[in-house]
Structures are given as structure tokens and as C-alpha cells.
Amino acid sequence: MASMKDIARHAGVSTSTVSHVINKTRFVSEEISERVNKVAKELNYAPSALARSLKMNRTRTIGMLVTTSTNPFFGEVVKGVERSCYQENYNLILCNTEGDTERMRASIDTLMQKRVDGLILMCSTLEGEKIDIFQQYPTIPVVVMDWGPIHFESDKIQDNSFFGGYLATKHLIESGHQEIGCITGPLNRQQAQMRFDGYKKALEEADLELNSDWVVEADFECEGGAQALNTLVERGRLPTALFVCNDMMAMGVINVADRRNIQIPDELSIIGYDDIHIAKFMTPSLTTIHQPKYRLGKAAVETLLDKIEKRVERPDLIQLEPTLVKRESVKSR
Template sequence: METNLDALEEKRVDGLLLLCSEVNDDVIKLLEAERSVPIVVFDWGPESDNVDRIYDNSPYGARLATEHLISMGHTAIGCVTGPMGRRSAEERLEGFRSSMHDAGLVVREEWIVEGDYECEGGVRAMQRLNDLADRPTALFVCNDMMTLGIISEASRMGINVPGDLSLIGYDDIYIAQHAAPPLTTIHQPKDEIAAMAVDTLIDRLDSKRTKGKVIKIEPTLVERRSVRKIG
């Protein structure tokens, strides 16, 4: 990271856009301590008064997902999270819990499985849930890649999606529409986030603003065929 930043600084760039799944505090400290150019982080980043951050409203997206499962008649709902310690994972789990609580539904802790945002994490989550005597009828999975892993492992186990298990993912990656079945998911507007990041950096350069700000983009529900209606 430091070598790349040195190279950019030598080119005399006016600003930096930082795109990553997670930015740790060490990276931000490096940027702030050694760089004078404006910085916009999009997707995720830690708190900072000097860095602009743009990301989707994960608690709201998680609520959309959970409330959709509830509206389809599901009450036995589990959650496969991202890696705990990441803001995205914690906020999506928070949204799931609050939606279940508001609906008067019990959150079964054994039905909450920590994943890793990769397909293999979905496979492991499905294996863990399948070992339980009592399993959920639906899962909110905190990203589409893990959802694809769950579908694959469920098929190997003879579990039909959505006949036996309904799934809703998060991100609306390109392949989600081509999964079998096509995934119901939460659309995270990456194009809008990227455009907003560029506009924010230009604004900061033009206005000479020094204090960072936070901009949240609202996600939306995309209904496909991975959720079965009960009743």
C-alpha cells in the first residue's frame, strides 16, 4: 500500500479514490499521516474526520431482506453473516435482529452462522445448519457469493431451493440473476456509489473543504425466484 501511494504522490495526483471491501485503521492512518491530498473511500471505511466515506445503508438493506422473508410467510428465519468485526457484517446482522424483533419473532442464535463473504463460507454455513435437528425455512445471507455457496451445497444434500429452503442475498452481483434459481437479493447500487465518489472528490477539490463527510446510498429489493411464499 505505501509503495503504491508513493508512486501516486510522485505523479502529483490531486485526490485519491479508495475502493475496497474493508479499510482498516492502519491504512487510514497511513493515508492521513503522509498524504495531503483529499481522500474519498467508497464501499467501506472506518470513522475519520478527514476522509469522505460513501456506502450503502446496510441496516436498511438487511431490514428489507428480512421483512421480505416475513411478508412471504416465513417465521423460522436464520442469518448467515459476514466476518464479524466488519462494519457491513455487523450492520446487516443488526438490521436482521431489529426486523425480527419488530415482527415479534424469536431470533434463534443457533441459526446465526458467521461467514466470510466467499462461496466456501456459504458451503460451511449450510453444512453447519444441516447438522441441526431443527432447521430454518429461510435464510438472510449477507452477500450473494455466500448464497451461491449455500445453493450449491444444498443441492448436493438434496435440499431444494426454494422448496425446502428460501434464500435472499445481498449485493445483486451480475451472476445472481443467472443462478439456479435466480436470486432474490438486495441491490447495492455500485454504479451510483462510484459516481457519487467521483462527484464528492471533485466537490472537495473545488470547495477546498477539509472536513470529511458520510454519504449513504439506499439499497433496494430485487425479487427473483429463490424465496417461496408460505401459506
């Protein structure tokens, strides 16, 4: 395999000149640059990524840790991260934590050994965990997405879940509903609690009573939504509308409603949260709160690169605003 010394000998220039041409680290005349590049092509020269990373102390690689879920929300965010990395000429190493703290620590340690330039974490199932491994790597930039309280220094990207919950419930109220229930996510997770708080705020503003019989805590998965509607049916009379705190649970609700001959939206209106790609293909198509998933991923990469390039020093909180998407699962009364 040809080396820079080989190119320098054939091109009649110094090895440092070849390095500047190949790495574009200093101006070299057009004539010499053309001669060096021509010789490099003739010798089938391929630059060593490892050698370059050692010299530059940069691997142009980002690590991302996610928790496995059937929810395509995560996949759509990862797509935004991956595409942004590609556009910025960075590689992405994706690790799955399976919601396990020890596996997360092991993955972080592995990524550090691979000398990633920074980390993106999207592991809300580990919310509140003390990740002390970061004390071993105090200089590594970290961006956290979709997570609650954290015990290490990082930038944070999140959606405004309180406003999203408020917006969803307000739409049901403006559609004429006064009996409104809620299927929440796990309330020990900040995003779920904030959506529920937004729901309660909208009811309070409209002077509507919160009926605890119409509130069920679930797990953000299809099965949880299905079980939650069964629970509501067993408790007695249903409300006229439900705020379901993510689209996956809304899918479970729609499935059980169909099996129980509960007509949506004629008997029960439903609004979801996330606006995953398949929401518009449900029957009926799902009215929901849109999270800017691609922009969440893009913002995470941009924020991390700002830290890697030392364009910003202090940790930052970036909050993206949700919007209402009206479809066919909410009936005006």
C-alpha cells in the same frame, strides 16, 4: 517535435497567445485561434501532459485502491468509477492492496509520487487500521467507500446496510416465514455487522425469536457460504428461510443445497445482498437486496472532484439506499 515557440513563429503571434489558444485559458479571436490551430496541426504539435500538469499543478489523474476479491461487486463499482473518470476527462490508476496494510501504504506513497489529484479507497478488509501515511500528504483529497471507522479525514460513500438487512428479513417475514436464519459476513467489519443488526431488528419487530443455532458467521466469499450451510445442516433442523448477507455466499449456499438435495425455495428460501450481475442467472434466480454499485462509483468520483475543485470544504457522508429485487429463491408460505 514542434513546440509552442515553433507554432508562434509560423503563425506570427506570441508564445503566450499560442498557450491561451491551446489551453483555452483566455479568449482569443476566432481568426487567430483558427490560424494557431491550423499551424499546430500542420506541425503535428502534441501538448505535453507533464508540462501542463507542472504548470497547472494538476495531473487530472485519480488513484484508486481496492482489495482483491472474487466478488464481482467490486468490479461493478470500479466500472462506475472508471466510466465517471472518463466522462470527466480524468485518468484512473488502479492499485490492488491484497488486503495488506503495508502494500496499501506503499501503493499510496507511489500514487503520491505520481502526483495524483485525489484518492478513492475501497479496502474494507483494512477496516479500523490507522493509515498514518496520510499525515505526510495532508492536502490530498480522499474518498472512502464501503469502509467502517477510519482514523483520517475523508469523505465517505456507503450503502445503508442496516436498512438493507432489515429490508431483506422483513421480506422473508412478509412471505410467511417465521423460522429465519442468517449467514453473516465477518462481524468485525461494519457493513456485515449493520446487515446483521438490520436482520435482528426485523425479527424483533415481528416478535420472532432469534435462534443462535441458525446464525453462522462467514467470510463474504462462495466458500464461506458453502461451509456455513454445511454447518447449519450439521447443527440439526434447518430454518425455512435464510438471509445470506451477500450474493457470493448465497451462490455457495445454493451449490451445497443442490448437492444435499435441499430444494430451493420449496424447502429453504434464500435472499442475498448486493444484486451482482450474475444473481439473476443463478438457479433459481436470486431474490436479493440491490446495492446501486454504479452510482456508488459515480458518487465517489463526483465527491472527490468537488474536493479537488474546492467546491466543498468539509468532509461529507453520502449514503445510498438499497432496494429489494424479487426473483425466484423465496417461497411464500
